Amino acid sequence: MAQSSPNISCGNCPIRHNAVCAECDKDELAALEAAKSYRSFAAGEPLAVSGEALTHFSSIVSGCASMSRTLEDGRRQTVGLLLPSDFIGRPGRATAAYDVVALSDTVVCRFERRTFDGLVRDTPHIATRLLTMTLDELDAARDWAVVLGRMTAREKVAAFLVSLIRRRAAATGQGEPAGDVAVALPLSREAMSDHLGLTIETTSRQITAMKKDGLIQAINTRAFRIPSFEALALIAGEDDDGGPIA
Amino acid sequence: MAQSSPNISCGNCPIRHNAVCAECDKDELAALEAAKSYRSFAAGEPLAVSGEALTHFSSIVSGCASMSRTLEDGRRQTVGLLLPSDFIGRPGRATAAYDVVALSDTVVCRFERRTFDGLVRDTPHIATRLLTMTLDELDAARDWAVVLGRMTAREKVAAFLVSLIRRRAAATGQGEPAGDVAVALPLSREAMSDHLGLTIETTSRQITAMKKDGLIQAINTRAFRIPSFEALALIAGEDDDGGPIA
DNA sequence: CGTGACATTGATGCCTTTCAAGTAGGGTGG
DNA sequence: CCACCCTACTTGAAAGGCATCAATGTCACG
Numbered sequence: 001m002a003q004s005s006p007n008i009s010c011g012n013c014p015i016r017h018n019a020v021c022a023e024c025d026k027d028e029l030a031a032l033e034a035a036k037s038y039r040s041f042a043a044g045e046p047l048a049v050s051g052e053a054l055t056h057f058s059s060i061v062s063g064c065a066s067m068s069r070t071l072e073d074g075r076r077q078t079v080g081l082l083l084p085s086d087f088i089g090r091p092g093r094a095t096a097a098y099d100v101v102a103l104s105d106t107v108v109c110r111f112e113r114r115t116f117d118g119l120v121r122d123t124p125h126i127a128t129r130l131l132t133m134t135l136d137e138l139d140a141a142r143d144w145a146v147v148l149g150r151m152t153a154r155e156k157v158a159a160f161l162v163s164l165i166r167r168r169a170a171a172t173g174q175g176e177p178a179g180d181v182a183v184a185l186p187l188s189r190e191a192m193s194d195h196l197g198l199t200i201e202t203t204s205r206q207i208t209a210m211k212k213d214g215l216i217q218a219i220n221t222r223a224f225r226i227p228s229f230e231a232l233a234l235i236a237g238e239d240d241d242g243g244p245i246a
Numbered sequence: 247m248a249q250s251s252p253n254i255s256c257g258n259c260p261i262r263h264n265a266v267c268a269e270c271d272k273d274e275l276a277a278l279e280a281a282k283s284y285r286s287f288a289a290g291e292p293l294a295v296s297g298e299a300l301t302h303f304s305s306i307v308s309g310c311a312s313m314s315r316t317l318e319d320g321r322r323q324t325v326g327l328l329l330p331s332d333f334i335g336r337p338g339r340a341t342a343a344y345d346v347v348a349l350s351d352t353v354v355c356r357f358e359r360r361t362f363d364g365l366v367r368d369t370p371h372i373a374t375r376l377l378t379m380t381l382d383e384l385d386a387a388r389d390w391a392v393v394l395g396r397m398t399a400r401e402k403v404a405a406f407l408v409s410l411i412r413r414r415a416a417a418t419g420q421g422e423p424a425g426d427v428a429v430a431l432p433l434s435r436e437a438m439s440d441h442l443g444l445t446i447e448t449t450s451r452q453i454t455a456m457k458k459d460g461l462i463q464a465i466n467t468r469a470f471r472i473p474s475f476e477a478l479a480l481i482a483g484e485d486d487d488g489g490p491i492a
Numbered sequence: 493c494g495t496g497a498c499a500t501t502g503a504t505g506c507c508t509t510t511c512a513a514g515t516a517g518g519g520t521g522g
Numbered sequence: 523c524c525a526c527c528c529t530a531c532t533t534g535a536a537a538g539g540c541a542t543c544a545a546t547g548t549c550a551c552g
Binding site: 067069071072075076077079080090091092097098121124127128130131132134135137138139141142143144145146148149150196197237 | 313315317318321322323325326336337338343344367370373374376377378380381383384385387388389390391392394395396442443483
């Protein structure tokens with residue numbers, strides 16, 4: 001069950017320089033320290049349920065969660081993969097728009113909704129950071145629309161791996177990945193398929209085929225070695241500059 | 247060719263209460279009046295080109311534009327349909343992330359990029375409004391991901407018509423559409439297909455089939471009568487409360 | 493060592509794409 | 523004013539990719 005977690009100091013926080021608090025100075029941080037609390041969720045637990053009250057604004061500190069919507073007949077589409085520093089909720093809204101589920105054990109740093117609304121209103125450094133992050137998320141969502149709308153199953157799987165590897169590298173302060181890289185999948189084939197708009201079977205078959213083609217090597221079912229990141233990115237529909245093909 | 251257009255007063259502006267300026271008071275508006283300029287684009291003209299410099303932050307005043315990305319082999323996905331009050335550009339970025347093309351004759355109200363960056367920094371009412379709009383756009387982009395990833399061709403077409411009708415109603419200050427409604431398509435079958443992640447042929451076939459089923463009636467190729475908005479929304483995967491199905 | 497969740501593999505069918513041809517509407521020039 | 527033409531749209535036939543249904547395999551855990 002979801003549990004409160006002991007507070008850690010913002011100074012030691014792993015997402016200190018990437019989350020909504022990234023631009024805050026010492027004084028502002030003190031105000032956040034006073035208002036924040038931590039909570040941990042086990043893999044599979046819901047952090048939010050679409051349509052229901054969302055009492056807190058949360059930032060992922062560690063772990064991984066998916067944001068998704070499920071249609072009446074069971075079809076499900078993940079609309080975002082939440083990694084450390086990503087946020088859940090929005091100012092001025094009391095209801096969750098999507099289901100959010102922990103994919104692995106996850107810790108969040110959170111603020112009561114009304115408290116956070118006040119922080120956004122009174123702390124320009126939070127407001128501007130939130131705007132930047134939201135604009136980034138918007139670009140990411142739009143980029144993903146290209147994947148969902150126009151790419152083949154194989155391209156989708158490659159694009160997913162590429163984006164996962166890129167985000168990992170960015171989060172650890174590394175530059176653009178290159179050459180031989182490893183990637184651990186924080187999610188099941190089902191969660192992956194929901195993200196890609198594919199069935200589990202199609203996803204699995206594409207992975208198998210990509211192994212046969214030497215694009216990826218299985219370390220285990222949830223971890224791959226990628227002999228050539230560039231080759232993978234090429235399949236994902238990108239030129240070798242790291243951007244989408246002109 | 248793109249042309250400068252005579253300025254109109256913010257007081258008479260059709261998007262005064264919906265655009266980034268919506269929350270501005272009289273004094274702030276005066277600053278905007280001084281900095282703004284208008285420009286008009288004929289249908290088919292580019293407002294922005296992906297990867298190239300974007301010198302201005304623009305708001306659509308009238309008309310309609312599409313934001314899209316084209317892959318090397320010609321596959322194209324529209325990532326956003328821009329209607330009056332929607333904006334193009336983002337603070338602090340000098341390069342366009344997507345292609346933006348006018349679908350019909352379009353007028354924009356715009357600010358030089360650096361001027362706008364200053365306005366966002368110094369005018370809280372603009373910053374907060376921009377945040378709200380960006381969060382709304384993010385939700386819309388995520389909602390559309392469900393359509394692209396999990397819906398059938400027919401559902402996609404229905405969802406598109408529903409969203410178009412809803413946006414029209416919202417822009418003209420009406421509530422939720424109901425019963426017998428008409429809708430004028432501001433775009434070609436091709437642009438529509440790019441938005442839906444379908445081919446022109448599939449889109450056309452679905453429209454034909456929906457006519458046969460009595461869901462829509464052709465006024466002409468670019469305008470339909472919808473005998474029952476509710477019936478259309480149901481096909482688009484929504485319950486009759488206007489929200490996505492639980 | 494049995495059990496259950498997760499993943500892979502196989503066979504088949506269907507929806508969408510692809511390739512191709514035909515139709516309709518709008519504008520132009522004779 | 524009408525024939526012509528260009529573009530946009532529609533319709534048809536066939537192919538292909540992904541989904542569906544079904545079974546088998548694998549690993550962790552009790």
